[in-house]
Amino acid sequence: MEFAESFVELNGCRTHLRRAGKGKPLLFLHGASGAPVIMPFMRTLAESFDVLVTEHPGYGRSGEPEWLENIHDVAYFYLDFLKHLDLSEVVLVGSSMGGWMAAEIAVRDTSRLKSVVLVGPAGLSAPGVLPADIFLMPPEDMVRALFVDQKLAEARLAEPVTPESIDAALKNRHTTARLAWEPRLHDPHLAKWLHRIDVPVTIVWGEQDAILPVGLAAEWRRHLPKARVEIIPRCGHLPHAETPDLFCDIVRKCR
Amino acid sequence: MQVVLFHLMPYADLDIEAGRKAGTVWVKLPNKHFDPVKGHKLYNRYLDELEYAEELGFDAVGVNEHHQTAYGLMPSPIVTASALARKTKKVKIAILGSALPLRSHPLTVAEEHAMIDVISGGRLISGFVRGIGAEYHTFGVNPTFSHDRFHEAHDLIVRAWTEEGPFPFQGRHYNVQYVNLWPRPFQKPHPPIWIPSQGSKETIDWAADPKRRYTYLQTFSPAKVVERYLKMYRDTCSGYGYTASDSQLGWAVPVYVGETDESARREAKEHFEVFRNVFVKMPLEMLLPPGYTSRESLKNVMKAKAQMFGDVSIEQAIELGLFVCGSPQTVLNSFRKYWDAMRFGNLLVLCQFATLPADLTRRNMELFAREVMPALKQLS
Numbered sequence: 001m002e003f004a005e006s007f008v009e010l011n012g013c014r015t016h017l018r019r020a021g022k023g024k025p026l027l028f029l030h031g032a033s034g035a036p037v038i039m040p041f042m043r044t045l046a047e048s049f050d051v052l053v054t055e056h057p058g059y060g061r062s063g064e065p066e067w068l069e070n071i072h073d074v075a076y077f078y079l080d081f082l083k084h085l086d087l088s089e090v091v092l093v094g095s096s097m098g099g100w101m102a103a104e105i106a107v108r109d110t111s112r113l114k115s116v117v118l119v120g121p122a123g124l125s126a127p128g129v130l131p132a133d134i135f136l137m138p139p140e141d142m143v144r145a146l147f148v149d150q151k152l153a154e155a156r157l158a159e160p161v162t163p164e165s166i167d168a169a170l171k172n173r174h175t176t177a178r179l180a181w182e183p184r185l186h187d188p189h190l191a192k193w194l195h196r197i198d199v200p201v202t203i204v205w206g207e208q209d210a211i212l213p214v215g216l217a218a219e220w221r222r223h224l225p226k227a228r229v230e231i232i233p234r235c236g237h238l239p240h241a242e243t244p245d246l247f248c249d250i251v252r253k254c255r
Numbered sequence: 256m257q258v259v260l261f262h263l264m265p266y267a268d269l270d271i272e273a274g275r276k277a278g279t280v281w282v283k284l285p286n287k288h289f290d291p292v293k294g295h296k297l298y299n300r301y302l303d304e305l306e307y308a309e310e311l312g313f314d315a316v317g318v319n320e321h322h323q324t325a326y327g328l329m330p331s332p333i334v335t336a337s338a339l340a341r342k343t344k345k346v347k348i349a350i351l352g353s354a355l356p357l358r359s360h361p362l363t364v365a366e367e368h369a370m371i372d373v374i375s376g377g378r379l380i381s382g383f384v385r386g387i388g389a390e391y392h393t394f395g396v397n398p399t400f401s402h403d404r405f406h407e408a409h410d411l412i413v414r415a416w417t418e419e420g421p422f423p424f425q426g427r428h429y430n431v432q433y434v435n436l437w438p439r440p441f442q443k444p445h446p447p448i449w450i451p452s453q454g455s456k457e458t459i460d461w462a463a464d465p466k467r468r469y470t471y472l473q474t475f476s477p478a479k480v481v482e483r484y485l486k487m488y489r490d491t492c493s494g495y496g497y498t499a500s501d502s503q504l505g506w507a508v509p510v511y512v513g514e515t516d517e518s519a520r521r522e523a524k525e526h527f528e529v530f531r532n533v534f535v536k537m538p539l540e541m542l543l544p545p546g547y548t549s550r551e552s553l554k555n556v557m558k559a560k561a562q563m564f565g566d567v568s569i570e571q572a573i574e575l576g577l578f579v580c581g582s583p584q585t586v587l588n589s590f591r592k593y594w595d596a597m598r599f600g601n602l603l604v605l606c607q608f609a610t611l612p613a614d615l616t617r618r619n620m621e622l623f624a625r626e627v628m629p630a631l632k633q634l635s
Contacts, residue, residue, distance in 0.1 A: 136282075136392060136540050166557075170550045174399060177545035181397040 001046045003038050003053070007061075010084050011077060013068075016061040018053045021046030024114060024255055026091040027082075028053045029098030031238075032134065032176040034060045036168060041244040048252055049091065054081075056101070058175030060168050071123075071179050071187055075104035082112045089114040091254050095240060096212065097122050097176060100187070106201075107193040115200040115254040118220065119247075120209050120237050122185040126219040131185050132211045135177060139169075145210040148236045185212070194223040201227040202254055206235035206242065256594070256634045259349055260308035260620065261317035261507055261603040264301045264335070266325035267610045268293040271529055279537040280325040281389040294328065300613050302335065304606075304620065306342050311624035314632075315347035315380060317507075317603055319451070320354050322386070323393040326534045333367045340375040348375060351451050351472065351507075351603075352382025356401045357394050361408035361429060362436075365415040369440040377441035382449045382472075383409055388542045399546030402457065404428050416445035449601075451507065454484040455552060463491040463499070470601060472505035475535075478576025478593055481506050485597045501600030501635065506593075509578050509605040512622040516581040522615055523580050524569045530609035531577070532566045539564065583626035590627070594634050602631060 003018040018038060026049035028035070028042065035053055045051050055062040057077055067073055078101065082090060090113050094102030099121025106116050122131070132145060140157060147153045159165075180186075201224050205217045214231060221229055230250050232239050240247045266280075266289060273288055274280045305316045318335045321327040329335055332350045339348050348371065353364045372379040385405045391398040407426045411434070414424065420435030440446055449470040450462040462469040471488045473481045485504050492499035509527065513519025539560060543553055556563065572578040579589050590602070606623060607616040 133392075135544055136538075138538065138540060166554065167550070170545075170553060174545040174550065177397065178399040181391075181399065181544075182395045184395070 001043050010081060013057045013065040014063040016055040021049050021051045023049045024089050024091060025050045025052060025087045026093060029094035029101050031096030031098050034172045036060055039241060041240045041248055044248045045251060059172050071100060071104055074101050075108055078105050079109055088112050091115050093117040093251060095119040103190060106197045110197060110199045113199050117202045117251055117254055119204045119239055120206060120212050122212060123187060123190050124216060124219045125186040126216050129213050129215040146237045147242055148208045148234055149242060152242060191223050203227050203229045204239050204250055205231050206237055206239050207231050207233045209237045211237040256631050257314045257601045258628050258631060259315040259317045259603040260313045261605050262301055262305055262607060263327040264329050265534060265609055266328055267297060269325045271533055274533045280534055281537045282323060282392050282541060284325060302338055304616060305339055309343045309346040311620060313346060315349050317349040317351045319351045322390050336371050340371050347378045347380055349380035350382050351449060352384040354384050354386030355408035356404035357386045357390055357396055361411045362415060365412040365436055369436060369438050372440040372442055372446050373438045379446040380449055381446040382451055384451055388544050388547045389537055391544045392541060398544040401547055416440050454480060459488050459491050463488055463495060465495050465497055468503060470503050470505055472507055474507040482597050485599060501598050504599040505601030505603060506599045507603035509608045510623060511580040511619050512583055512586050512627060516585050519581050520569060526609050526611040527569050527578055531572060534609050583622055587627045587630055590631055
């Protein structure tokens, strides 16, 4: 399945969008390392959904607007984005940083959402559960820590390094720091308003997530008691990359 | 030329092997390695050395700020500068500098510097820095806002020093209804401001601006790099339409003077190499967190990584002009040669580094002060 590539001009930000498939819209919000390429799970989901994959403002090929200062700016941007494309009944899927964005969007307005899928999301903190220090880890250790299956890490490390990929990595890292350096990878005010999310929420977590430990899932469950929680065994921080079939089955149930 | 004795106050009693094994003495080296009893002796020894500098005829003594590291035991240079303000009588006291973005409120810097300036009768030189990359890890302050916070904090401090209070300050990061500094600084319009830097175009553009004309100090860099950045500063001033005075330029460099070239190298070798290869060392991710520098500068550092992050021997360091070491004549000749090329009006010498013990430090200071400094002071 071919993804159509375009740029959406919105709020002074040229936003990179790839789109394919038929069905209810599904917007995938990527994590800290961006969404440089179309991944297998995106193609699989495009058989059941109208899949939209963006690069967030400040990431990859998208612009770096001056207004981008915190996670709330991203949430309001995406609410405008949904309106701009006139999307409704959207399945909003976010991984890691993208999961945090999805929650920040949903506490503000669910009128265009069908359901929310949070995949190893950042956004909450829990006493005694510390995320990995992603800003101090050497890049190679970081890639290894993403996966339980080290063959997947090897494959990612073997990908060619180009001047463009270096620029994108530095840009992504910069924006992640801007949004998540302090408080580290969470918004202390988010938990207060999670009860406002009035569409079904599914939380997916790799049982051996070495970036955001699975212990955080309990904190999300505490604030979202009706959410479905799927803990995936022998899986790390990126269930959509490490266990794509299982992940796509879970997402298809969220239609 | 104005000559400053600069001190870092390192934890000289560090278990060096522990530092080497940890890969860095910054951020994560466990503080069980700090012994307060040894620390007590070190602080007092180092303050004695700074006070001795006045007796030896240095123009100024300099202290600086670093956090959670064995590299330097001055998380607050205010404390050491305060002690010096009372113990010394003539020498200028340079804080090089206070790390503005790390403070939750810049008015505390304005107040503390003003106090020291008033107590010392106008002997303060104020330095402002952003703090090094590692300190954004230790403090949790967001490095992508580092420049913004620095500039805004600076504006608030200078206005607090110079404008009649109370007045309101409306910023993006700091908002104060009543800026009304008690005490106001002793010097008019305010203490001189120096900007220590490892070299960055953004900093030079800002410091050289005709509204500011702040003294720019290049710290611990190979002489060629110092020369490049000091030239960039002069060119920037020309671009602004004025000629930089030599007093707007400074170089901070470790120095060791011995009886002969051979004995100087022999005495300094172990201590300098521990300084360069243990105390200074840290991984790239720690040194340059995102946003601390422009991404272009970050890429340049990544390219030069092997050279910057590898070990350097004392011989290589002398060759590079990263360290000035030798007999009094050799050291004087080196500085004359560097001065001819760069015309820096301020020289900051680090006469104690890493594990260099008290007796060698004192002799180094004495030989430098008696046999090198008088001729340097004549340069202009």
